[in-house]
Amino acid sequence: MRDVAVVGIGMNKWGELWDKDLRDLYVEASLLAIEDAGVDHIDSMYVGCMSSGLFNCQEHLGSLMADHLGLTPIPATRIESACVSGGIAFRMGFMEVAGGFSDIVLAGGVEKMTDVSGDGATFALATACDQEWEAYNGITFPGLYAMIARAHMHKHGTTREQIAMVSVKNHKNGMHNPNAQYHLTPSVEDIINSVKVAEPLNILDCSPITDGAAAVILTTVEKAKELGKPIIRVIGAGQASNTLALHNRSDLTRIQVTEDAAKMAYKMADKKPEDIDFAEVHDCFTIAELVIMEELGFVERGKGGAAVEAGETDVGGRIPINTSGGLKSKGHPVGATGVAQIHTLVEQLRCDMGECQVKGAKIGLAQNMGGSGGSATVHILEAMS
Amino acid sequence: MSFESVTPARYARFMPQRYRLEANYCAKCDLHHFPPRQICKCGNKELETRTLPDEGEVLTYTIIHTPGSQFSDERPFAIGIIELATGARITAQIADTPFDEIEIGMRVKIEFRRIQTVGEAGVLAYGYKVVSM
Numbered sequence: 350m351r352d353v354a355v356v357g358i359g360m361n362k363w364g365e366l367w368d369k370d371l372r373d374l375y376v377e378a379s380l381l382a383i384e385d386a387g388v389d390h391i392d393s394m395y396v397g398c399m400s401s402g403l404f405n406c407q408e409h410l411g412s413l414m415a416d417h418l419g420l421t422p423i424p425a426t427r428i429e430s431a432c433v434s435g436g437i438a439f440r441m442g443f444m445e446v447a448g449g450f451s452d453i454v455l456a457g458g459v460e461k462m463t464d465v466s467g468d469g470a471t472f473a474l475a476t477a478c479d480q481e482w483e484a485y486n487g488i489t490f491p492g493l494y495a496m497i498a499r500a501h502m503h504k505h506g507t508t509r510e511q512i513a514m515v516s517v518k519n520h521k522n523g524m525h526n527p528n529a530q531y532h533l534t535p536s537v538e539d540i541i542n543s544v545k546v547a548e549p550l551n552i553l554d555c556s557p558i559t560d561g562a563a564a565v566i567l568t569t570v571e572k573a574k575e576l577g578k579p580i581i582r583v584i585g586a587g588q589a590s591n592t593l594a595l596h597n598r599s600d601l602t603r604i605q606v607t608e609d610a611a612k613m614a615y616k617m618a619d620k621k622p623e624d625i626d627f628a629e630v631h632d633c634f635t636i637a638e639l640v641i642m643e644e645l646g647f648v649e650r651g652k653g654g655a656a657v658e659a660g661e662t663d664v665g666g667r668i669p670i671n672t673s674g675g676l677k678s679k680g681h682p683v684g685a686t687g688v689a690q691i692h693t694l695v696e697q698l699r700c701d702m703g704e705c706q707v708k709g710a711k712i713g714l715a716q717n718m719g720g721s722g723g724s725a726t727v728h729i730l731e732a733m734s
Numbered sequence: 735m736s737f738e739s740v741t742p743a744r745y746a747r748f749m750p751q752r753y754r755l756e757a758n759y760c761a762k763c764d765l766h767h768f769p770p771r772q773i774c775k776c777g778n779k780e781l782e783t784r785t786l787p788d789e790g791e792v793l794t795y796t797i798i799h800t801p802g803s804q805f806s807d808e809r810p811f812a813i814g815i816i817e818l819a820t821g822a823r824i825t826a827q828i829a830d831t832p833f834d835e836i837e838i839g840m841r842v843k844i845e846f847r848r849i850q851t852v853g854e855a856g857v858l859a860y861g862y863k864v865v866s867m
C-alpha cells in the first residue's frame with residue numbers, strides 16, 4: 350500500500366444558492382481544489398451525492414461532472430450512502446491511490462437541495478431511513494434523533510441544556526468560517542425556546558437545508574513532495590454499516606456504526622483517541638455530536654453532555670470539535686459534508702484556520718455518517734514535518 | 735411532479751405485516767425478525783413464521799411537529815419505538831394518549847388504524863398504531 354496525502358482543497362460559500370446549478374457547485378469546488386494542488390492532470394474522480402435524482406431529477410453524475418470539468422474520458426464514479434456519500438467518495442479516492450490504480454484522484458461531494466420545497470426535501474431525506482418500516486409510519490429524521498436524545502437523557506441524565514450547548518459552540522465557531530451558511534450566535538435559551546420540530550429537539554438543534562460542494566485532491570506522499578505542498582497524510586481510514594432502521598439497534602442511546610468505523614481507522618493509524626488533537630464530526634442534530642464523542646472514545650459513555658458543558662470541546666479545550674462550525678452553522682448539503690470535513694482537517698493541519706486554529710494541531714479526525722447511523726466513515730489525517 | 739412511496743402493488747405486498755404483524759423467528763437465537771428475513775445473522779435460513787404479540791413496551795418516543803406532507807393533517811403526533819417480542823421492535827404512532835402521559839417503559843396495545851393519505855387522489859393507507867393500555 351502506498352502512502353497517500355491530501356494536496357489540494359476547494360469549497361464554495363454554502364447556503365441557498367438559487368443562481369447556481371448542481372454542476373456549477375461541483376465544478377467550482379473541484380477547480381479550486383485542482384488549483385490549490387497545482388496538479389496538471391487528474392487520473393480518476395469521485396462524486397459523493399445522496400439524492401440528485403429526487404432533488405434535481407438528475408442522475409449519472411460521474412460523467413456529467415467529468416464532462417463539465419473537461420476531464421473526460423477519465424473514470425468518473427458517483428457514490429451514494431445517504432449523508433456519508435462524501436466520506437465514502439474520499440475513502441474510495443484514498444484506496445485508489447493507496448492501491449496504485451491511480452496517482453492523482455479528485456474526490457468531491459455535492460448536494461443541491463433548494464430546487465425542491467421544504468416538504469420535498471423532507472421526503473428526499475427520509476429515503477435514507479427504512480422507507481417501509483420507519484417512514485411509512487410517520488417518523489422523520491429529526492424524529493429519529495429526537496428518540497435517540499430521549500433515550501440518552503433517560504439513561505444517562507443528559508440535560509436539555511447540555512444538548513443545546515452543542516449548537517451554541519458550533520455557531521460560535523461558524524462565525525469565523527466565511528463559507529458557513531449561517532452566521533448567528535444563539536444562546537441556550539434561544540435554542541430551547543425555538544420552534545419545536547420533534548420533541549425534545551427544536552429548529553436550532555437541526556442542521557439546515559443547504560446547497561454546496563467541497564472537493565479535495567489525493568495523491569502519493571512522493572508526488573506531494575514534488576508538488577512542494579505541506580504533506581497532510583491520510584493515516585487511518587474506516588467505514589462501517591449498520592441497520593437502516595433505528596428500532597433494530599439493541600442500544601438506542603448509541604450510534605454503534607461510528608465506533609465500528611473508528612476502530613478500523615484507529616487500528617490502521619496505530620493511534621488512540623487520546624492522540625487526536627481535534628475532530629470534525631457529523632452534528633446533523635445536536636444530540637448526534639454528544640453520542641459521536643462517546644463512540645469515538647473522546648469521553649466515557651454517557652459523559653458527552655458534561656464534556657460539552659465543561660468546554661472540553663471548545664477551540665481551546667481538551668479536544669476541540671467542529672471548529673468549522675459543524676453541520677449546524679456551516680450547513681449540510683448532504684453529499685458534500687464528508688468532503689468538507691476533510692477540507693477543515695487540512696486547513697487546521699496547514700495552520701490556516703485563523704481564529705479557530707487549534708494550537709499545535711498535528712493529528713485530526715473526521716467522522717461522517719449516513720441516516721440515523723446506518724453507515725459511517727472515520728478518517729485520520731496527520732501533518733508530516 | 736411528485737414521487738409516491740405507497741403504490742398499490744407495494745401496499746399489497748406488506749399486508750401480512752401491516753395487517754397482522756407477521757414476523758419470522760430464529761429458534762437458534764431466540765430472535766423475531768420483523769419484517770421477516772430470508773436469513774438470520776447467525777446464518778440460519780430455517781426461520782418459522784410467527785405472529786407477534788399485540789402488546790409491548792415503549793422504549794423511546796418523540797412528538798413530531800413537522801412531519802412529511804402525507805402526515806400534515808395529523809400534526810402534532812406522538813411516535814415511538816415499541817418492543818413486542820425478543821428482537822421484534824416497531825416504529826409506530828402512539829395514538830389517543832395525552833402527550834404528557836407518554837413515558838419510557840409505558841405498556842401499549844397494537845391497533846389497526848389509518849396511517850396516511852396518499853397522493854392527489856387521497857387513497858387511505860392502513861397499518862399499526864399503538865395506544866396506552
Ligand SMILES: [Zn+2]
Nearest residue numbers: 760763774776
Ligand atoms: Zn439466528
